[in-house]
Amino acid sequence: MHAYANPARFLKIARPLTPICLVVGILLILIGSYAGLALTPPDYLQGDSVRILYIHVPAAWLGMGGWTGIAIASIVQLVWRHPLAGVAARAIAVPGALFTAICLVTGSIWGRPTWGTWWEWDGRMTSMLVLLFLYFGYIGLANASDDRTSVSRATAIFGIVGAVNIPIINRSVVWWNSLHQGPSITLRGSTISSEILWPLAPTVIGFSLFFGGIVLMRMRANLAQAKVEARMRRLAAA
Amino acid sequence: MKAKNQRLILALLALAAVIGAGLLAVSGLKQEAAFFYAPGDVAENGLPLGKAVRLGGMVADKSIRHDPDGVTIHFVVEDGKAKVPVTFKGIAPDLFKEKSGVVAEGEFHPDGTFVANNLLAKHDERYMPPELAGKMHKTDTLKP
Known part of the structure; x- marks a missing residue:
């Protein structure tokens, strides 16, 4: 792991990796979206509103995966003092919050025709809204310190504490009676018919690569900013 | 013990404590957090x-x-x-x-x-095209 502790070495890999993630990601999103909008059949009950699945599921996955990434980076930062861990966590926060918001909005739009309501305070929806607020708190805390490249130790601790919400979101529909349906895709298989399910693979992988590309871009921008500021300080001192 | 290992153990203990506290709170909420009565x-x-x-x-x-x-x-x-x-x-x-x-x-x-x-x-967790659901429905109604 310490082979990549050197920002210069990280940048050497991140520079070519960023456009690959973005281009392949966008391509897969386009393929999945076309298939999901034009090729798949409508659902027998929901009709065409089932198609919101192809964005709602990747958004939910990235909102929760984003915080999992922040929690892992926080542990790496606190334990191994890895210089890039805080940079990664800071870069994940804003896109993670954005995808959480997309998940909530698309779910609400789907809920109106399907359930007959825009919003209900059930376990899944409430815990996902809490995740969005955790992201807001994290971004606020990260920006409260002078360090704009990495994050403070207090922010890293908050990143670990907030991770307790992730299993709660995941299990909320199993533990409690909820309006949101139970998990469709489990280790035992899927209750979504394969004709409707398959475009989900390109959109989930595509949005994940896109997310990764954005995070790499934000990490590089923050590292470059730090470099500029260090050089300015040296010039001012000279 | 190296400082690094000490921090690792502390971080893991803290993580376990936080998750334990979260699970306790959640199991305490089991009834109150239910969206509806069955x-x-x-x-x-x-x-x-x-x-x-x-x-x-x-x-x-x-x-x-x-x-x-x-x-x-x-x-x-x-x-x-x-x-x-x-x-x-x-x-x-x-x-x-x-x-x-x-x-x-x-x-x-x-x-x-x-x-x-x-x-x-x-809505339940099953998603299927109308033709498939139609077939299921037919076998349902054909049952005595």
Whole structure:
């Protein structure tokens, strides 16, 4: 792991990796979206509103995966003092919050025709809204310190504490009676018919690569900013 | 012990403590965090009278009856353990059907019927194209 502790070495890999993630990601999103909008059949009950699945599921996955990434980076930062861990966590926060918001909005739009309501305070929806607020708190805390490249130790601790919400979101529909349906895709298989399910693979992988590309871009921008500021300080001192 | 290992152990202990606390809180909330009562809960714990609650379950097969006024419907909600008769006056959501999930908001009457002022359809985790569902439906109705 310490082979990549050197920002210069990280940048050497991140520079070519960023456009690959973005281009392949966008391509897969386009393929999945076309298939999901034009090729798949409508659902027998929901009709065409089932198609919101192809964005709602990747958004939910990235909102929760984003915080999992922040929690892992926080542990790496606190334990191994890895210089890039805080940079990664800071870069994940804003896109993670954005995808959480997309998940909530698309779910609400789907809920109106399907359930007959825009919003209900059930376990899944409430815990996902809490995740969005955790992201807001994290971004606020990260920006409260002078360090704009990495994050403070207090922010890293908050990143670990907030991770307790992730299993709660995941299990909320199993533990409690909820309006949101139970998990469709489990280790035992899927209750979504394969004709409707398959475009989900390109959109989930595509949005994940896109997310990764954005995070790499934000990490590089923050590292470059730090470099500029260090050089300015040296010039001012000279 | 190296400082690094000490920090690792501390971080893991903290993580375990936080997750443990979260799980305790969640299991304490088990009843309160439920979005609705199931008919089985009501049969077990008695009627929650005098307060607004939600009742959720499956709409029993062939139980929907329309009153002559055109807006009042009667149906039965079941969960495999118990059944509750429900009355609702208003417009039901499109997905409100027999043998599918429903969440009714309203109040219990002392005689055991539930008077709903709002209905929500609960979608289940199965997604399939109409042709497939149609085939299933046919085999369903062909069954004696």
